Amino acid sequence: MQVNGPSDCFGGEVGANSVQPDRGLRAGDTANSSDPLFVQSIARAIQVLSSFHQTDKPLTLAEIGVACGLGKSAVQRVVFTLRELGYIERDPTDRGYVPGIRILDHALDYLRLNPLIERASPVLLELRRNVRERVDLSLLDDLRLVYASRLQSKRETFYATLVGHSVPVFCTSGGRAIMASMSDGEVEDIIERSDCRPYTAKTLTAPQDIRAEVRKARANGYALALEQIQAGEIAIGVAISGSDGRPQAAIHVAGSLAEWDPETFCARFAPLATEAARAISWR
Known part of the structure; x- marks a missing residue:
């Protein structure tokens, strides 16, 4: 969506590339990361899934890494695991990865419960x-x-x-x-x-x-x-x-x-x- 005359609440200049509110985990998110109950591997998986929030096209491994702030090796392992479980799929045109159909199961669970x-x-x-x-x-x-x-x-x-x-x-x-x-x-x-x-x-x-x-x-x-x-x-x-x-x-x-x-x-x-x-x- 295009923006006209971008400004923030305080009159400062901001970028005009996106006006979509933040959602999901992003690079640098560390909430509860020091708590012994916090599972970093789960957080990394959510970061990878959240990398698709702002995109309008399939993402390569490198693009996922940039979006979620993880290294190439970590992204590769997480994407492989999520793909095996059905939460990430290859794009039909083989241009990269997209969310998998299993994510819809969780959306349904939220809506019905x-x-x-x-x-x-x-x-x-x-x-x-x-x-x-x-x-x-x-x-x-x-x-x-x-x-x-x-x-x-x-x-x-x-x-x-x-x-x-x-x-x-x-x-x-x-x-x-x-x-x-x-x-x-x-x-x-x-x-x-x-x-x-x-x-x-x-x-x-x-x-x-x-x-x-x-x-x-x-x-x-x-x-x-x-x-x-x-x-x-x-x-x-x-x-x-x-x-x-x-x-x-x-x-x-x-x-x-x-x-x-x-x-x-x-x-x-x-x-x-x-x-x-x-x-x-x-x-």
Whole structure:
């Protein structure tokens, strides 16, 4: 995705090659590495699998090594093992390696055993029938939201239908709705740690603008995002709380500004999205 006028939350210059939030283990990650219970070989395997997060093509052994920060010998052993187990495969055109089919088994396990997703599924289906626009369920993971369910409209591309895609908290409707359910200190922490690169020319990256959108979401009970991730898109987000009352997920309803003005979109869909979020949230 192209970026326009890259800047971070504090006005400094940042690279424009990627705006995808961090996910998985990366080179240099050492959390718990000194704990005697921490298994380094498992961490290396996860680092190798995580090297595919930011790529749009098969990776060679050398490219995997660069992406995950491991030496050639270690990468070769890990890739061989994961390939034997079905978690890495050779690309059909033999240009390198790609994730293997066995990874889907674990994605299914997560989706079917997550109680929030189980509670949300029938509610989301009913909401999609009522709004006839795109409906998403995203889960909070520190500075990003990860899509766990995506019920599409007629306009969506293949990439937009994929479960597991993630977006930053700071500039999304669901993220702003979640921040609105947090304390001011927690909101500041998210802003300070976020790499606030713009997705479009309209993405709000200045801290004061993000704070203002969070205040609006608190007042309204939902957040509105205009062209923050995709040009021409309008989206409403409502937070979902867990059993401890803390926000842990969000519902998004998204449409096109070619078909909706913000006032009409909010009047039509905000009450429905809010009702759905309440039905999913633990009381």
